[in-house]
Amino acid sequence: MDTIQLIITVCAVLAPTKCEERSLSFSANFSPRQCAMAAPPYIAQWIGQHPQWTAVKWRCEYPHMHEKI
Template sequence: MNMINLVLTVCAVASPNTCEERNLSFAADFSLKQCAMAAQPYIAQWVGEHPKWTAVRWRCEYPHHDDKA
């Protein structure tokens, strides 16, 4: 299994111009395109747990192992 990041752009419901990126990481055995197409349940769960935010777009990417903390 490989790790995939689902990168959500979320905006505050009370202030739609206040937007941030959130990363959801999970183990998956499929392509980035398949990840993006299968993302809705993960997005729905995140939004359900964070009702003050709404998801406006998303993308999938492989984690960057060489990023510095």
């Protein structure tokens, strides 16, 4: 199985201009598009565990996708 990352942009509930990216890694044979479509339950679970944050957007990509060779 391959690894794919779900990158969630989250903003603080009490300070909406304070935003960060959080990454969740999965072992799955998903394309980035399939990952993004399947993401909402995982995002909801993460937000449930971190109620001080709200998710504003997300994307999926393969690990090390932006590294230069």
